[in-house]
Amino acid sequence: RVESVDLPKTGASSKENADPADEVDTSSLGKPPRDQAAHDDLQRRRWAKIEDLQRRLDALAPNLRARGQFDALTGELEGADASLSTARDAARDAGRAFERVKGARAGAFNACFDVVAATLSDTYRDVTRSARHPAGGAASLHALDAAEPYLGGVSFHATPPAKRFCEISQLSGGERTLASLALLFALHAYHPAPFMIMDEVDAALDNVNVAKLAAFVKRKTRDLQIISVSLKDQFYTEAAALVGIAKDRTRRASVPFSLDLEAYA
Secondary structure: OHHHOOOOOOOHHHHHHOOHHHOOOOHHHOOOOOOHHHHHHHHHHHHHHHHHHHHHHHHHOOOOOHHHHHHHHHHHHHHHHHHHHHHHHHHHHHHHHHHHHHHHHHHHHHHHHHHHHHHHHHHHHHHHOOOOOOOOOEEEEEEOOOOOHHHHOEEEEEEOOOOOOEEHHHOOHHHHHHHHHHHHHHHHHHOOOOEEEEEOOOOOOOHHHHHHHHHHHHHHOOOOEEEEEOOOHHHHOOOOEEEEEEEEOOOOEEEEEEEEHHHHO
């Protein structure tokens, strides 16, 4: 029956009771075109806009595997960071070990060098003194590199009696021999040995220096046994005993012999 159908009211009362969420905003639709030409122009502009957006989207060329590649690169970066951290720790440990070895090396060198440098002056004075120059000469030893003395070398200066200060390279052959022997005995003072063997150390010495060396070696034999090869009687006659080789005419051969010189002292 018609009278039982409820029809919506469009009056003022129905607008007042309407739900705002049910209303449709038609303001962005614009007014309908007045003619077909205007409608076609509007459509062309819309399709042009759509094509432009499509071109821009295609130009972006999105990489659908970017997430996986990013995760892979992230893993590689974490591995590289771990390797770098390990390498840094290893380099730090190696640096500490190097510094320990460097300090131990410098300590061992300085322990020997200080003793040798301190002993050299007295030893050279002793080996160069004589009745004419009872005070003897002077010698010094200096490290050229204070931080790493074992790398920079040393400077050896010797001043013979009645001569000026100079490096050992400027001395005569005999003077260099006495300076070298003084350094040898100074080194021996750091780690003393029970005996020493010298081979013709007096070969470049004149009679005056041979006498100085013989007197010095004789004084050293109080605490050290010295075996020396010499062809100069001025030197070997100061020895306690002689061991030599001579020709035996009766046997027609060279034979060794020994002679205790203390029996003739």
